[in-house]
Amino acid sequence: MKLVVMHLTGNYAVAWAVKLSRVKVVSAYPITPQTTIVEKISEFIESGMMDAKIVRVESEHSALATVFGAASSGVRAFTATSSHGLMYMYEMVWWSAGARVPIVMAIVTRTIGAPWNIWSDHSDFMSQRDTGWLMIFAEHNQEVLDSVIQLFRITEDPRVYLPGMIALDAFILSHTTEPVDVPDQSLVDSFLPSRRQPYTFKSGDPITMGNLPSNPRDNMKMRWDVHESLVAAKKVIMEVDREWGELTGRSYGGLIECYRCSDAKYFIIGVGAWVGDMREAVDMLRSEGYEVGLIKLRFVRPFPAEELAEVVRGGKGAIVFDRSVSAGSAGPLYLDTVAHLGALNVGVPVKNVIAGIAGVDVTYNDIAGVVRSFIEEIESKGVVSNYVEWYFG
Amino acid sequence: MSEISHILPLSKPKEGISKTGTWRLKKPVIDHSKCVKCLMCWLHCPESTIDVVESSEKFVEVNYEFCKGCGVCANVCPVKAISMVPEG
Numbered sequence: 001m002k003l004v005v006m007h008l009t010g011n012y013a014v015a016w017a018v019k020l021s022r023v024k025v026v027s028a029y030p031i032t033p034q035t036t037i038v039e040k041i042s043e044f045i046e047s048g049m050m051d052a053k054i055v056r057v058e059s060e061h062s063a064l065a066t067v068f069g070a071a072s073s074g075v076r077a078f079t080a081t082s083s084h085g086l087m088y089m090y091e092m093v094w095w096s097a098g099a100r101v102p103i104v105m106a107i108v109t110r111t112i113g114a115p116w117n118i119w120s121d122h123s124d125f126m127s128q129r130d131t132g133w134l135m136i137f138a139e140h141n142q143e144v145l146d147s148v149i150q151l152f153r154i155t156e157d158p159r160v161y162l163p164g165m166i167a168l169d170a171f172i173l174s175h176t177t178e179p180v181d182v183p184d185q186s187l188v189d190s191f192l193p194s195r196r197q198p199y200t201f202k203s204g205d206p207i208t209m210g211n212l213p214s215n216p217r218d219n220m221k222m223r224w225d226v227h228e229s230l231v232a233a234k235k236v237i238m239e240v241d242r243e244w245g246e247l248t249g250r251s252y253g254g255l256i257e258c259y260r261c262s263d264a265k266y267f268i269i270g271v272g273a274w275v276g277d278m279r280e281a282v283d284m285l286r287s288e289g290y291e292v293g294l295i296k297l298r299f300v301r302p303f304p305a306e307e308l309a310e311v312v313r314g315g316k317g318a319i320v321f322d323r324s325v326s327a328g329s330a331g332p333l334y335l336d337t338v339a340h341l342g343a344l345n346v347g348v349p350v351k352n353v354i355a356g357i358a359g360v361d362v363t364y365n366d367i368a369g370v371v372r373s374f375i376e377e378i379e380s381k382g383v384v385s386n387y388v389e390w391y392f393g
Numbered sequence: 394m395s396e397i398s399h400i401l402p403l404s405k406p407k408e409g410i411s412k413t414g415t416w417r418l419k420k421p422v423i424d425h426s427k428c429v430k431c432l433m434c435w436l437h438c439p440e441s442t443i444d445v446v447e448s449s450e451k452f453v454e455v456n457y458e459f460c461k462g463c464g465v466c467a468n469v470c471p472v473k474a475i476s477m478v479p480e481g
Contacts (some may be wrong), residue, residue, distance in 0.1 A: 100399055158397050158399055208404045218400070225400040 008180040010173030012164075013141045014106045015040035016180075017148035017166040018078050020048045021104075025070035025077040027055045029064040031085040032118050033170040034108040038080055058083040064092035064105070070102045072209070074200040076152060078103070082255070083110035083124045090128075095130030096163050097226060099209055100157035100198050103163035104148060109323075110170045110270070111358045119359020120170035120270060123324040126332045132226040134164035134233060135301040137271040141178040144168050146250055147186060147298075153240050156196045160233045162226065169273035170359070187247055207234065226391055230302045237299060250290065255304035257296040260286060264293030266375050267312055268367070269337060270321040271297045276366040278321070280364035281371060290375055297333070305340035315348045317378045319371055323356045330354075330388045351384045366393055409459060413440070415461030419477040425451040427474035434466035434475060 008016065014037045016027070026045075027040035044050035047351045057063045063079045070077040081089060086107060109125050111117035129135060136151060138144040144166070151164040166176055178280055181253075199207065213219045239255040245251025260282050261267065268278050283294045295311055295318075297304060312318050318341070322331025329335060334352035341350060353370050356362040370391055377384060423434075430452045435443045442460040443453050455466075467475040 098402060100401055198401055199403060206406055208406050210402050211404045215400070219402075222400050222402055229399065282464055 002184070003181045004184070005179045006182050007140055007177050008145070008182075009036065009175050009177050010138070010141045010144050011036040011108065011175065012040050012166045013145040013180050014080065014168070015044065016182050018104075020053075020183065021076060021078075021149055021152045021192060022189075024052050024075035025067065026052055027057050027066040027070075027077075027079045027266055029057050029060050029063045029079075029081070029085065031060070031082050032176045033110060034080045034082040034085070034106065036174070037108070041078075044213075045362065050225060051095070057289070061089040064096065064103075065088045067103055068092060068096045068099070068101055071096075071103050071197070072099070072201045074195060074197065075106075076195055078105065080108065080210055083112050086124045086128065087112065091131065093128055093131045095210070098222065100159060100161045100226075101163060102152075102197050104155060105163070105165045106148065107165050107167045108170050108174045109167050114292045117300070118170065119168070119360050120172055120273070121244055121323045121357045122167070123357075123361060125165070125167040125298055126324045127216040128165065129301055129332060132162060132180060132230065133301065134151075134230065134299070135158070135167070136164065136299050137167045137297070138173065139273060139275045141173055141176070142250065143252060144173060144178050145180055145182065145209060146244060146248070146252070149240065150240050150244055154233060154236050156193075157233075157236045158198075159236055160229055161198045162233070167272065171335050174275040181248070181250075185247055190387070191244065191247055207332050214365075234302050236305070237302075245308055249377050253296075255297075255299050255354045256307050256311070257298060259294040259296065261293035261295065261311055263291065265291040265316040266293070266378075267315055267318040268292065268294045268321065268371060269297065269308070269318055269333065270294075271333065272323065272366075274362055277362065277364040278367055279309050281367040281382045282376070283287060284364065284368045285371060288372075289298060292371060292375070300333070300336075301337050303340065305336075305344065308337065309341055309344040309346045312341060312348060317349045317351070317374065317384075318354060319351045319374050321367070322352060325357065327353050331344055334388070349378060349384045350387075351387045353391050353393070354388065360393055362391075362393065394419055412458050414456075414458045417457075417460060417480055419462045419464065419479050420457065421460065421462070421466050421475050422472050422478050423451070423453065423455065424474045424476070427472050428452050429472050429474075431471060433469045433471060437465050437469045439465060440462065454468065
């Protein structure tokens with residue numbers, strides 16, 4: 001296989017993946033730090049490198065409504081947003097999941113106001129976790145490109161038929177240049193079949209989508225089907241990631257990726273760009289003799305509960321890093337983790353560290369320090385005293 | 394293709410049960426001699442109550458059982474062939 005390495009920001013990696021996936025309609029509404037994704041796509045279209053229509057809309061609500069309409073009529077469609085833009089889209093996020101229309105959207109994760117803030121945290125993305133979308137987080141720009149292409153394949157699989165969103169951290173990935181292998185068009189064509197979706201709007205054959213169901217039980221069954229299809233998507237995710245690995249030499253473990261876990265007793269759990277710092281922290285702690293490993297959750301929805309439990313079972317503790325908080329409770333990743341580990345009888349203490357909110361910088365030294373104290377406390381006292389800790393650095 | 398079939402929120406449109414024509418205060422009346430067959434009324438009617446009939450006397454007609462009398466058709470007609478006449 002021939003590698004074509006380009007130097008791409010995370011946002012440009014998204015744009016290249018959208019181009020390679022032969023997307024036909026893109027809606028664009030500017031919001032920092034997402035803007036350069038749709039700008040780059042617009043350049044591709046203008047220069048004749050990409051055969052697609054770009055629709056400039058008047059709001060993010062319309063941005064997703066436009067993509068939803070285009071996708072309903074039978075083409076691949078894409079948009080991107082961040083923070084307040086995603087908040088403004090929220091109604092359409094639910095609507096497109098309920099309508100079972102495969103769509104891919106990129107979320108460049110950014111703090112939500114007040115006060116105004118453009119730096120990365122995961123509040124915007126994590127606030128979408130009940131909607132019924134597939135939700136994938138990227139660690140680096142190569143994974144951004146690969147995951148966008150994979151997501152088109154997964155969302156359009158007949159076992160799934162749901163929209164999907166991919167998150168990449170503001171600036172840390174979106175505006176940072178990394179070497180990225182950009183696969184051949186023919187390789188992507190062989191990986192992505194032609195568009196599949198559960199129904200298509202055609203002018204000669206009118207159908208209504210979303211009318212009031214005469215029986216609410218039918219409505220409940222539709223919501224159940226969204227949930228079941230997300231759970232069923234786990235198998236599809238594993239297959240797709242394996243196949244991508246065979247084609248490109250790159251796979252990401254499907255739902256979760258483990259780093260130095262095989263003999264670990266303590267596990268760091270996280271998502272997003274700072275997983276890279278967590279790898280450094282693991283190496284540092286390992287060199288000090290701590291038996292620690294890292295579990296990167298690639299998918300937040302479907303939540304990889306059994307996969308996580310299988311790794312953590314038999315360990316001595318786990319520490320979940322959240323870059324957002326469900327205010328008044330705890331970090332959302334932590335809440336999912338403890339609920340499922342508890343129900344699956346994985347009896348280990350689990351601690352939550354809430355850090356990096358509002359773009360506060362968190363280094364591998366910070367992570368190693370928090371993990372070190374956590375391990376020391378369990379080793380000496382056997383319990384976690386402060387199970388939801390806010391770490392300000 | 395897979396055997397999977399999902400539960401989808403789809404329906405086939407059919408004629409409504411409630412006759413919304415009784416809501417009407419003004420009724421659109423088409424002067425067919427002025428009609429230029431542009432289909433603007435057909436396209437704009439929010440209730441799809443304008444049918445294309447293409448007979449020798451008329452090109453389109455209004456289904457008064459469902460027309461609510463909103464007046465959009467009269468408004469968009471480029472040759473002012475539709476007038477809104479008060480009911481009863």
